[in-house]
Amino acid sequence: GAGVSQSPSNKVTEKGKDVELRCDPISGHTALYWYRQSLGQGLEFLIYFQGNSAPDKSGLPSDRFSAERTGGSVSTLTIQRTQQEDSAVYLCASSLAFVSGNTEAFFGQGTRLTVV
Amino acid sequence: AQTVTQSQPEMSVQEAETVTLSCTYDTSESDYYLFWYKQPPSRQMILVIRQEAYKQQNATENRFSVNFQKAAKSFSLKISDSQLGDAAMYFCAYRSASAGGTSYGKLTFGQGTILTVHP
Numbered sequence: 001g002a003g004v005s006q007s008p009s010n011k012v013t014e015k016g017k018d019v020e021l022r023c024d025p026i027s028g029h030t031a032l033y034w035y036r037q038s039l040g041q042g043l044e045f046l047i048y049f050q051g052n053s054a055p056d057k058s059g060l061p062s063d064r065f066s067a068e069r070t071g072g073s074v075s076t077l078t079i080q081r082t083q084q085e086d087s088a089v090y091l092c093a094s095s096l097a098f099v100s101g102n103t104e105a106f107f108g109q110g111t112r113l114t115v116v
Numbered sequence: 117a118q119t120v121t122q123s124q125p126e127m128s129v130q131e132a133e134t135v136t137l138s139c140t141y142d143t144s145e146s147d148y149y150l151f152w153y154k155q156p157p158s159r160q161m162i163l164v165i166r167q168e169a170y171k172q173q174n175a176t177e178n179r180f181s182v183n184f185q186k187a188a189k190s191f192s193l194k195i196s197d198s199q200l201g202d203a204a205m206y207f208c209a210y211r212s213a214s215a216g217g218t219s220y221g222k223l224t225f226g227q228g229t230i231l232t233v234h235p
Binding site: 031033035040041042043045048050056058089091093095103104105107109110 | 117122149151158159160161163166207211221222223224225226227228230
């Protein structure tokens, strides 16, 4: 596709259930980011994948959160035993390899997660 | 770790007027990039303008321009001739350009400024 694709667009889940959020980056983009945005708030960094390097997981809020990136392309963010405070919009972004001049990150439209 | 601060949670401007959004950042790096992103109600993040830290000249994109003060670690966005379509949440972002380590290329965002444009 032409842009970053995230699925599902909206997800309602019961407290305690596990959820998986998917991100399809732009083809050829080696950098991939996950952010969380609570209602009316800023972007909270979660995790960053850059090519074959070890991911920067410093933003994951707890061990209930994990993410993987298979084959350097699609990424899945998994939240186990969801809590109400996990309700937010989860945004994915991708960019080309970080070389001079290729610095723009392109965002998907996000997944709105509601935990009831 | 780098931090980005936007001290104005909300700003408003009259249509056709000029408004400036503030952003400061903290870093020990000398090489980095700075961005302003716009997020309208549709949630889609859109790049407005970018600035390379090694360039002294302030970036401009049509009605959008920045005032980049490297020593002060300040990066403000000026919107001239404001239009109703400029209403959105604006985010300032920092991207590390220092090679090595897991944070190379990482994007860090400020908390955002909600801009309202009055007709």
